[in-house]
Amino acid sequence: MNRRARSLLGVALPVSAIIIFVVLLAFSLMRLSDIERNMRLEATQNMLWVISRAHVSSLQLGEAVAGILAGEVDPAGMELRLNVFLSRLALLDDGPQRRRMELLGASASLDALRGSLPELASLLKDAGPQTMPRIRALLSPYNAALTEAANKAMVAEWDDLGSTLDATRKQLWQIIISMIGISLAGTVLCVHFVLAIRDARQRTRLLNQEKAFSELLIGSSGEGIIAVDMERRCTVWNEAAERLFNVSAGRATGVALGDLSGFFEVDRIEKAIGEALRGGAVALLDQPFFPDHQSEPLYVDLRCFSLRDGGRIMGTILLISDVTERRAVQREIADHRDHLEQLVQARTQELDAALTRERATADLYRNFGTMISHQFRTPLALVDSALQRLVRRRDRLTPAEILERGTQARSAIARLVRLVESTLDAARLDAGQIEVRSQACDLGLLVADICTRQAEDMGGRRITVTPPVDGPPIAHCDPVHAEHILTNLLSNALKYSPKETLIGISFTVDQSRIACIVTNTGSLGGALERDALFDRYYRGSNTEGCPGIGVGLYMAKALARLQGGDVCLQASEPGTVRMAMVLPRSVCGSGAVAAASVAQEPA
Amino acid sequence: MLADSFGQAQPLPLPSPAAPILSVHGSVARANADGAAHFDLEMLRALPATRLETTTAVTDGVRRFDGVLMRDLLAHVGAQGKTLTARALNDYAIEIAMEEFDRFDILVAYEMDGEPLLPSDKGPLWIVYPRDRHAELQDIRFDYRWVWQLRWIEIR
Numbered sequence: 001m002n003r004r005a006r007s008l009l010g011v012a013l014p015v016s017a018i019i020i021f022v023v024l025l026a027f028s029l030m031r032l033s034d035i036e037r038n039m040r041l042e043a044t045q046n047m048l049w050v051i052s053r054a055h056v057s058s059l060q061l062g063e064a065v066a067g068i069l070a071g072e073v074d075p076a077g078m079e080l081r082l083n084v085f086l087s088r089l090a091l092l093d094d095g096p097q098r099r100r101m102e103l104l105g106a107s108a109s110l111d112a113l114r115g116s117l118p119e120l121a122s123l124l125k126d127a128g129p130q131t132m133p134r135i136r137a138l139l140s141p142y143n144a145a146l147t148e149a150a151n152k153a154m155v156a157e158w159d160d161l162g163s164t165l166d167a168t169r170k171q172l173w174q175i176i177i178s179m180i181g182i183s184l185a186g187t188v189l190c191v192h193f194v195l196a197i198r199d200a201r202q203r204t205r206l207l208n209q210e211k212a213f214s215e216l217l218i219g220s221s222g223e224g225i226i227a228v229d230m231e232r233r234c235t236v237w238n239e240a241a242e243r244l245f246n247v248s249a250g251r252a253t254g255v256a257l258g259d260l261s262g263f264f265e266v267d268r269i270e271k272a273i274g275e276a277l278r279g280g281a282v283a284l285l286d287q288p289f290f291p292d293h294q295s296e297p298l299y300v301d302l303r304c305f306s307l308r309d310g311g312r313i314m315g316t317i318l319l320i321s322d323v324t325e326r327r328a329v330q331r332e333i334a335d336h337r338d339h340l341e342q343l344v345q346a347r348t349q350e351l352d353a354a355l356t357r358e359r360a361t362a363d364l365y366r367n368f369g370t371m372i373s374h375q376f377r378t379p380l381a382l383v384d385s386a387l388q389r390l391v392r393r394r395d396r397l398t399p400a401e402i403l404e405r406g407t408q409a410r411s412a413i414a415r416l417v418r419l420v421e422s423t424l425d426a427a428r429l430d431a432g433q434i435e436v437r438s439q440a441c442d443l444g445l446l447v448a449d450i451c452t453r454q455a456e457d458m459g460g461r462r463i464t465v466t467p468p469v470d471g472p473p474i475a476h477c478d479p480v481h482a483e484h485i486l487t488n489l490l491s492n493a494l495k496y497s498p499k500e501t502l503i504g505i506s507f508t509v510d511q512s513r514i515a516c517i518v519t520n521t522g523s524l525g526g527a528l529e530r531d532a533l534f535d536r537y538y539r540g541s542n543t544e545g546c547p548g549i550g551v552g553l554y555m556a557k558a559l560a561r562l563q564g565g566d567v568c569l570q571a572s573e574p575g576t577v578r579m580a581m582v583l584p585r586s587v588c589g590s591g592a593v594a595a596a597s598v599a600q601e602p603a
Numbered sequence: 604m605l606a607d608s609f610g611q612a613q614p615l616p617l618p619s620p621a622a623p624i625l626s627v628h629g630s631v632a633r634a635n636a637d638g639a640a641h642f643d644l645e646m647l648r649a650l651p652a653t654r655l656e657t658t659t660a661v662t663d664g665v666r667r668f669d670g671v672l673m674r675d676l677l678a679h680v681g682a683q684g685k686t687l688t689a690r691a692l693n694d695y696a697i698e699i700a701m702e703e704f705d706r707f708d709i710l711v712a713y714e715m716d717g718e719p720l721l722p723s724d725k726g727p728l729w730i731v732y733p734r735d736r737h738a739e740l741q742d743i744r745f746d747y748r749w750v751w752q753l754r755w756i757e758i759r
Contacts, residue, residue, distance in 0.1 A: 053695075
């Protein structure tokens with residue numbers, strides 16, 4: 001049976017049963033009312049008694065007449081019997097009794113007797129033996145008629161009673177059948193109601209189960225679930241809300257939200273709840289919440305939805321999630337990302353530096369190649385030229401010419417050897433194979449010694465040495481390296497200045513350092529050239545025609561820094577180049593010299 | 604002796620009627636002959652009259668009765684008892700509980716429709732129940748208490 005037919009039967013069956021119940025009940029009541037009405041007996045239905053009393057009074061009247069004749073009855077007794085007789089006659093002639101007598105066919109004799117009453121009265125007044133036959137003749141038909149009427153009345157009353165009993169029995173059977181119908185309809189209704197009650201109980205049980213399940217869901221939810229009515233009084237407050245706000249459900253129920261926690265009095269939270277109570281849906285994320293029982297703030301997500309019953313808004317439901325941990329994790333992820341970015345940036349800088357170094361190395365090799373092609377080819381060409389001339393003119397050459405050519409060749413070879421040594425020095429420097437043995441060293445003596453030893457290479461150039469005014473310039477350095485540096489500086493000054501100009505050497509001294517300054521006339525290129533002056537294998541624009549491989553200043557600066565000092569180009573008037581070797585005056589002054597040189601370097 | 608019985612002021616003695624139509628025997632405080640209270644029509648008419656309109660079981664239509672309330676009559680003779688036996692001229696006798704006269708306004712009628720009740724009909728006296736005022740009186744068990752040709756009453 002499908003659902004529709006079943007529900008139709010569920011309605012039609014009880015309605016039909018109720019209709020049958022009501023109809024049968026009304027029918028039964030109607031029949032009972034009929035029976036009740038038929039049960040009333042009227043006095044006229046007791047006609048047998050009335051007739052018999054009339055008959056008796058008639059007979060008693062006759063006896064009274066006989067009694068008078070015998071002297072046994074006085075006139076008063078006679079009158080009493082007559083009155084009783086007349087009274088019964090009048091009763092039979094009254095409306096209801098008269099109609100019954102007519103039905104019984106006895107009315108004619110009554111009327112005849114009534115017509116004879118004056119005669120009877122006069123006969124009784126003068127009662128005597130001679131009037132007796134007439135009195136009996138008058139009363140006799142009356143008595144016979146009453147006897148017959150009594151018979152008929154008895155039959156009629158019994159017939160009436162029988163038919164009444166038949167009708168009553170028939171009505172009672174109808175009522176019994178109706179009662180059976182009522183009972184059946186009642187049984188159907190009872191069964192229906194029992195089934196309906198069972199169904200309702202089952203539905204109630206299911207509903208209670210669903211309610212319990214919902215309560216379990218709400219209770220076990222990790223999310224705070226709060227419901228409020230239109231007056232913002234709390235109606236639902238689950239366990240998560242208890243933990244979050246440290247308020248029990250028993251205390252929260254029926255209390256206004258604002259009285260439970262200051263969180264709900266925050267302006268934007270109040271507005272969100274108000275919006276939900278007007279039918280909107282609001283979500284507020286990462287809201288700070290300061291619980292009473294801890295100093296650290298929590299962060300919660302708040303979602304508000306309106307609760308509706310049909311179209312009517314009953315209140316709102318608030319879902320509150322503690323997102324403090326999530327927020328902390330997000331912050332950690334952000335920090336990690338920042339750290340990674342810093343790492344990438346640092347690594348990028350390192351890579352950029354490596355690239356720069358690679359480029360510098362490429363430049364180095366390119367400069368080295370250029371230097372080799374220029375500086376090594378020239379002496380080789382000189383040697384080759386001398387040897388060719390010796391070969392071509394082998395027959396005509398004098399010993400002096402041979403010596404000259406040989407000397408030229410050897411000078412060129414010696415230059416090559418120096419170039420190779422310089423290159424090897426630079427390689428050793430790069431490899432960290434140069435040792436420094438610092439000690440107290442008089443730079444004045446060192447300069448004088450160098451000037452003396454290089455006098456023959458100077459081609460008669462004049463060098464003026466200006467010693468410091470306050471004693472000998474004692475530096476803390478390795479004398480070998482200091483000589484190497486000064487030789488390089490002096491060699492450069494001689495090479496890149498006009499032959500007629502002076503070379504000046506002076507000293508400046510302060511608390512921690514001592515500088516030996518080599519000054520020559522000349523010029524340097526632009527700022528780019530000044531920056532590249534100390535690069536290895538770099539040769540300036542003013543070095544055309546001068547032998548060299550471009551490692552002198554590089555070596556000088558590197559050696560000075562190894563000793564805690566520096567070599568730098570100092571500011572000077574135009575047309576003058578001032579190159580300074582700065583060295584520490586003592587062990588502890590080396591740091592200061594390095595710092596000062598770094599500061600001066602950009603100049 | 605009568606005054607002693609009831610503890611009241613001495614009741615006036617009942618006049619002795621020449622031709623009584625009603626005699627109250629038995630437990631009565633006031634009597635006029637042979638320990639019974641005898642009334643003629645004049646004496647009954649001297650009591651407070653009451654009128655009652657009702658149908659009867661043996662006549663057609665509503666009839667108007669004039670007479671005296673049975674309880675007034677019984678009080679007048681100082682009747683003390685639980686049962687009243689009414690007896691008619693033809694010796695028809697019926698017992699009636701005395702309390703019934705307090706529950707209903709039961710009349711001892713001497714006139715019907717303004718005409719005196721005659722001994723040759725239902726007179727001279729007829730016990731009439733207020734049948735139309737009380738549905739419970741419309742019952743055959745009350746109809747037989749409508750004693751007509753009433754002549755004797757006995758109080759027990």
